[in-house]
Amino acid sequence: MSAPDPDVEFVSSQVCRRLLGKVTLRGMRLAVSGFIAPVCLMIVSGCATPPESDPWEDFNRGTFAFNEAVDKYAFEPLARGWDRLLPDFVETGIGNLLDHVNRPFVLMHNLLQGKPAAAGVDLVRLVANTIFGFGGVVDVASMDGVPENEEDWGQTLAVWGVESGPYLELPFFGPSTPRSAFGLAADTFGAPYSYFIPFWSSATMTGTRLLNTRAHYLDQIEQERRDAFDWYVFRRDAYLQNLKSEVNDGAGLESDDEDDLYYYDDFED
């Protein structure tokens, strides 16, 4: 990992901080900041720092506190209600259906990333689940061991060589990076159907997906929260590691990272 020029880093971090400082106000501005911060990165590319560091930690922890409050008082109770109301198989069906509707975009991203074989697998899933899975409610493809790909604009940008930028906690959506946040916006607003269906219905779809996913992980999140030493760091690290492995499709660690993680020559006393 090459160290960035200290002067450039200093100047750019000042610029980032100033831009971000203006939006670290409470209320509505928090929601807006999720889209300003990525823009900040686009302008000041010098913000790119090693993924382990968290130059926006103060800002991120602020958003994190906001997200935790939203989760505690609104999202988690809602998800518990959702979970109590709906039997597991209905939740699974809804999840399958939302994945199914998104499948053409996954396919498109696999093509954009130059992975025709994976796109072929997506096509199989799409056809199989439409025909045999009652229009996508039942995931027959998974039952037959067809692998499930997850690709989005964030990953396509990564394949195209765009740096992730530092860790960024988004209001409501949680762990992200400027690249993924930009991708999320593109995936949400750039989907062709968003021009044909009213905004509220695509918002409802996003809301349902978030709620359904949250309901699926009720116990797990509670356990992680209880066990974590620092829940913010736990989530940040898990997110960044998972992102890295998804981008290289689970190809394993790079040599330097491996030495750093598993051998203690460096910190031998």
Add this chain to the structure above:
Amino acid sequence: MKTELWRNRLAVLVLVALVSAGGEVSQVRAAELSKETETAHELVSEMIDLVLAELSKKEVEKEVKIKALESIVSEKFDFATIARLVLAKNYKRFDEDQRRDFEANFKHYLSRFYGSRLVDYADENVEVKGARLEKRGDVTVMTKIIGGDVDGIEMNYRVRNRNDAWRVIDVTIEGVSTVSNFRAQFREIISQGGPEELLKTLRNKTHVDADAKEGA
């Protein structure tokens, strides 16, 4: 539901076969297992079998199961190595007593951590996909969970040979290394309050667990 669908499976498989024939299919190469990978492979398979056997005991109480899982974990994991790896550069800041204290409490915490996570799995099965020899002699054993809520989750075990015994030094779930995750959390705590702060937090965690156990 499944019985209704079995007839469709052939059709799906044919579709898969058609597409796979055209593209490159990633197959885990099981061939050419060296002696090291074979030993590590055996260790992990054996551990998984023990865990699955424990999980399949339907009539046993949850707490008893967790205890049993904890003891499997504490036998198969190399906690001395894990303790050093999670502390990384901060290891130097711990004196002899603090190191012993940390290792003992972290072992306790981590066995509980894995035990209480594993206990909720019941319908799952594990497929050992293969083993990879790392460049400095460790072996990564790759597994995948089949069925249940967490179907398709990939879990990799990093196994190391130390003092003539192969033991697990890290578990990576969907690309997230446990060692790396704890290291990041501990770094934060140590940078704020030094080794004593971490030891205090760790003691509190294991204590809370012990209390919860008595209360249950």
